[in-house]
Amino acid sequence: MRADAKKNYDHLLAVARAVVKEQGADASLRDIARQADVGLGTLYRHFPTREALLEALLRTTLDEMTAQAADLEASNAPDDALVTWLREAVAFTHQYRGVTELMTAALDDPESALHASCVTVRAAGARLLARAQAEGKARSDIDGTELFALIAALAWLSDQPAFGRHAPRLFEIVASAILPDRPDTEGRTPRRPKTRS
Missing domain, CATH: 1.10.10.60 (Homeodomain-like)
Structure with a gap:
């Protein structure tokens, strides 16, 4: 050029x-x-196309998120790495309103200009999740695609006027569902609900 x-x-x-x-x-x-x-x-x-423009805009940030996942994996405890990356991913998708729909659609469309970047960032999150699962920190019945879906859902909630002010607490609820033994923001470890016999 x-x-x-x-x-x-x-x-x-x-x-x-x-x-x-x-x-x-x-x-x-x-x-x-x-x-x-x-x-x-x-x-x-x-x-x-609009998608080509958005891909160019998002590629740098998505590449940074992928690199950040690798850095967190190398330097942080599995649960801390996952929740830190999850928080950054939600903040990113919230920053560009409406992009979660495009990213979600791009995952299943190899022809999409966003496909490669979205698949790569989803795989980065899945690796952090698998590492936390291997250490017994994260629930075992969730995969990388579902983690990606939760990021999209949290970003959508943040965009809604009625729910935006609840976004930090909703993030903590979702994080504690993924990482059941993780202390909350006040350092308290949540009690697991009693199961009925």
Whole structure:
């Protein structure tokens, strides 16, 4: 890519990032082009579809989340690594409203521009989960796809005006369901519910 084309590409991405954070994944491509002070044709030359633009926006963060999972796996206890990564993943998906639907659809669509990045980040979370399960820290009846679904659900809850203020507590409830012996934010270990005989 020529230097001037790279400069235009980076500028478009920076503007698109700001607009998508403000308007969500359905942000107007026309608005992005206008705010970047380029024609719509220029935007489409760099990003032929909305998904291609979102993939370019999200790829860096998804790659960082994958790298973070590897770092946490190498340096943290299995339960701490999983809950830290889970919190970061929820924060990321909440940052770009509406992107969870695209990411979820991309998992089953190898033709999607988002497919490879989503599969990679799901696998990173699944490795952290499997490590916590192997140590007896995480419940054994959940897999990486279900973990991905819980991230999407928590991000959706955070976006809802009626539930947004409850998001931190809901995160703790979900985290304690995945990691039953994990202390809560006040250091208390939850009591397991009694089972009926």
